[in-house]
Amino acid sequence: MSEPSTPTTRLKWRHSLIVRIVALCAVLVLCMLASVYFLTTRYYSQVITHMEQRADNITEQVRLTLEERLRLDEELSDMLDLQSLAEGTPIELDFNPIDPEPSAIQSQADDRGYYFMAEQVFELSNGALVMVQMELDFDPQTEVVRAFKNRYLMVITAIFLFTLSLMIYLIVNALRPLRDLSDSCARIAGGELQDVSVKTSAAEIVALEETFNSMVASLKEKEIVESNLRQAQRLSAIGNLAAGVAHDIRNPLNAIKLLSSHALDSLDTHPGTEVPAKQIRTIRNEVDRLENIVSGFLSLAKEEELHFEEAALDPILEECLNLVKQDAESRKIRLTHELRVGDTALMMDPQKMTRAVLNVLINALEICPEGGRVRLFSRIVDAACEIDIRDDGPGIPDEALERVFDPYFTTKTTGTGLGLSITRGIVEEHQGTIVITSSEGRGCQVLITLPLNQEKPTPDITTGIKH
Structure with missing residues (x-):
C-alpha cells in the first residue's frame, strides 16, 4: 500500500x-x-x-x-x-504719474536668489519719464x-525606501510562523504527526502553536487507539477462526489418540510386534503435538479470566527452569540463571505467568545452536520487576523484528507462531511490557517488565520493540 x-x-x-x-x-x-x-x-x-x-x-x-x-x-x-x-x-x-497702479510686478531668480521686481513709471511736467524699481527678496x-x-x-x-524595506522585513518575519504552521498541517495531512515550534514570536502566534501541538497530541493518541483497535479486531477475527478450526480438529484427534492407545496396549501383549508398536507410538507423539497446536489456537481465541493473587516471582521462574531443564540437556544447551527478586510478592496470575515465561524459554532453546547458552535473570528496578531472558542464537533480522508478536508469524521451520503473541497478551493483562532487542548474528534478549504492588491490574497495550 x-x-x-x-x-x-x-x-x-x-x-x-x-x-x-x-x-x-x-x-x-x-x-x-x-x-x-x-x-x-x-x-x-x-x-x-x-x-x-x-x-x-x-x-x-x-x-x-x-x-x-x-x-x-x-x-x-x-x-x-x-x-x-x-x-x-x-x-x-x-510731473504726473502715467498710471496709479504699478506697471509691472514679476518674480525673478538669479545668482542672488529668488525675489520680486515691482516697477512704476512717472512722467514729469517737462515731459521726462521716471521709472521707480523695487526689488523684494523673499x-x-x-x-x-x-x-x-x-x-x-x-x-x-x-x-x-529604508522604511519600506524595514516594514517588509518585519512583516515577513511576523508571518513566517504562519507558513511553518501551514507546512505542518500539510505534513499532518500526509500522515506525519510532528509538533511545530515557532520559537520567538507574537503572543497570538505562540497561543496558536500551543493549540496546534495539542491537536497533534490528540491525533497521536487517536492513532494509537485506532491501531490497538485494529489489532484487537484482527486478533478477534483470527481467534474466532482458530477456535472453530481447533474445535473441528480436536474431536478426530481424540479418537485417533484413543484408538492408537488401545492398539498399542494390544501389541504390547504379543511378542514380535516391536515395529508396529514403534510406529503407533510415533502416531501418538504426532497426535500429542497436534493437540498442543490446537490448545494454542484455543488459548488465543478464548478470553480467559485472570485469577490474580500475591505470589513470589522467583519460585515461578525456578519451576519454569525445571520444566525445560531436560529439553536443554537433550539439546546440549547450557541453562543458567540469576534470580534476585527474592520473596518480593507481585499481584499476578501464577499459572498464566508460568506459561508466558515458558513460551519465551522454549523459543530460546529451539533457536539456540548446540553448545550455546540460555540465561535467565530476575531483578527489581525502581518500582518494577524485570525478567530478562537471553540466548546465543542467530538473532532476528531487522525486517522480521517488528512482526515477532504477530499471530502465526515465525522465523523457525516448525511451530505455529503463537507463542510470543500469547506471551504478549498475558504480559499486557498484567499491565506490563515486553521488549525484544536483537541483531542478526548476535543473539536475542527478551525483557519483561512487571509493575510492583498492582492492586487492580487492567489490560494496557504498551508493548515496544527496539533495535
Whole structure:
C-alpha cells in the first residue's frame, strides 16, 4: 500500500497576505509623502501671494509719496508763479504719474536668489519719464520650498525606501510562523504527526502553536487507539477462526489418540510386534503435538479470566527452569540463571505467568545452536520487576523484528507462531511490557517488565520493540 502523498498548496503571489500588507503600508507611506508635498506646495503658494501683496503695498506707498510730493510741487509752482509775476520769469516743475497702479510686478531668480521686481513709471511736467524699481527678496521664506525640491527631497526618498524595506522585513518575519504552521498541517495531512515550534514570536502566534501541538497530541493518541483497535479486531477475527478450526480438529484427534492407545496396549501383549508398536507410538507423539497446536489456537481465541493473587516471582521462574531443564540437556544447551527478586510478592496470575515465561524459554532453546547458552535473570528496578531472558542464537533480522508478536508469524521451520503473541497478551493483562532487542548474528534478549504492588491490574497495550 503506497504512502499518502503530502499535499502542497501553492499560493499566487498577488493573493499572499505578505503582498497585501506590504501594499497597504506602501499606500500609507505614499499618502504621507503626498500630504507633505501638498502642504509644502500650499505654503509655497501662500508665500508668493504674500510677497505680491507686499510689493503692491510698497508700490502704493511710493505712489502716495510721489503724489504728496506733487502737491508740494504744485504749491511751489504757485509760489514760483507769484514770484514770476513779481519778477517776470515763469518756472514749471510739475510731473504726473502715467498710471496709479504699478506697471509691472514679476518674480525673478538669479545668482542672488529668488525675489520680486515691482516697477512704476512717472512722467514729469517737462515731459521726462521716471521709472521707480523695487526689488523684494523673499529668499528666507522660500528656503523650505527649495530644500524640498533639492536636498530634502533626496533625504525623504531615502527614508521612504529604508522604511519600506524595514516594514517588509518585519512583516515577513511576523508571518513566517504562519507558513511553518501551514507546512505542518500539510505534513499532518500526509500522515506525519510532528509538533511545530515557532520559537520567538507574537503572543497570538505562540497561543496558536500551543493549540496546534495539542491537536497533534490528540491525533497521536487517536492513532494509537485506532491501531490497538485494529489489532484487537484482527486478533478477534483470527481467534474466532482458530477456535472453530481447533474445535473441528480436536474431536478426530481424540479418537485417533484413543484408538492408537488401545492398539498399542494390544501389541504390547504379543511378542514380535516391536515395529508396529514403534510406529503407533510415533502416531501418538504426532497426535500429542497436534493437540498442543490446537490448545494454542484455543488459548488465543478464548478470553480467559485472570485469577490474580500475591505470589513470589522467583519460585515461578525456578519451576519454569525445571520444566525445560531436560529439553536443554537433550539439546546440549547450557541453562543458567540469576534470580534476585527474592520473596518480593507481585499481584499476578501464577499459572498464566508460568506459561508466558515458558513460551519465551522454549523459543530460546529451539533457536539456540548446540553448545550455546540460555540465561535467565530476575531483578527489581525502581518500582518494577524485570525478567530478562537471553540466548546465543542467530538473532532476528531487522525486517522480521517488528512482526515477532504477530499471530502465526515465525522465523523457525516448525511451530505455529503463537507463542510470543500469547506471551504478549498475558504480559499486557498484567499491565506490563515486553521488549525484544536483537541483531542478526548476535543473539536475542527478551525483557519483561512487571509493575510492583498492582492492586487492580487492567489490560494496557504498551508493548515496544527496539533495535
